[in-house]
Amino acid sequence: MIKHLAWTGLLLLSASAAAADTPAGLMARYAQQSGVAVSALSPARGEALYRSGHPGRDGKTVSCASCHTANPKQAGQSRVGKRIEPLAPAANPARFTDAAKVEKWFRRNCTDVLKRECSAQEKGDFIAWLSQVK
Numbered sequence: 219m220i221k222h223l224a225w226t227g228l229l230l231l232s233a234s235a236a237a238a239d240t241p242a243g244l245m246a247r248y249a250q251q252s253g254v255a256v257s258a259l260s261p262a263r264g265e266a267l268y269r270s271g272h273p274g275r276d277g278k279t280v281s282c283a284s285c286h287t288a289n290p291k292q293a294g295q296s297r298v299g300k301r302i303e304p305l306a307p308a309a310n311p312a313r314f315t316d317a318a319k320v321e322k323w324f325r326r327n328c329t330d331v332l333k334r335e336c337s338a339q340e341k342g343d344f345i346a347w348l349s350q351v352k
């Protein structure tokens with residue numbers, strides 16, 4: 219019984235280690251979900267998504283850059299003034315290493331800014347751009 223439990227634990231541990239996420243791994247997953255090759259993801263479209271303005275509350279224009287700033291290597295600020303660590307992996311290696319967190323914030327922020335969820339391809343483009351920011 220104990221032996222069995224230990225084995226299960228080991229299996230779970232190795233499964234979670236194997237599932238460790240990386241920007242490249244997430245790009246591959248989003249490309250696959252949208253039925254395109256990773257090489258078809260576009261950093262230029264990712265940057266456009268990041269910078270493009272959309273009508274927000276009170277007639278103000280909002281974009282991803284509203285909170286994450288024009289330079290994704292800089293720390294940003296939430297609407298209530300809370301510090302947001304930089305989004306670019308070059309400045310913050312913790313970015314795009316946790317698929318559940320990435321999905322949660324894409325859902326929340328795309329819905330907030332675009333009034334809809336981002337497509338898998340848009341998410342792939344977005345990470346493709348941010349991971350090449352030096």
Ligand code: HEC
Pocket residue numbers: 267268280281282283284285286295296297301302303312313314315316319320323324327328330331332344
């Ligand atoms: C109202 C402010 C705000 C706006 C606008 C915003 N974000 Fe964010 N974003 C946050 C906050 C807050 C977090 C979570 C805190 C953190 O991770 O530092 C976050 C985190 C993220 C993450 C998590 C990345 C990771 O691996 O940790 C992604 C992806 C993301 N945002 C994408 C976007 C996209 C795409 C847009 C534009 C469509 C956008 N955000 C616009 C506030 C914002």
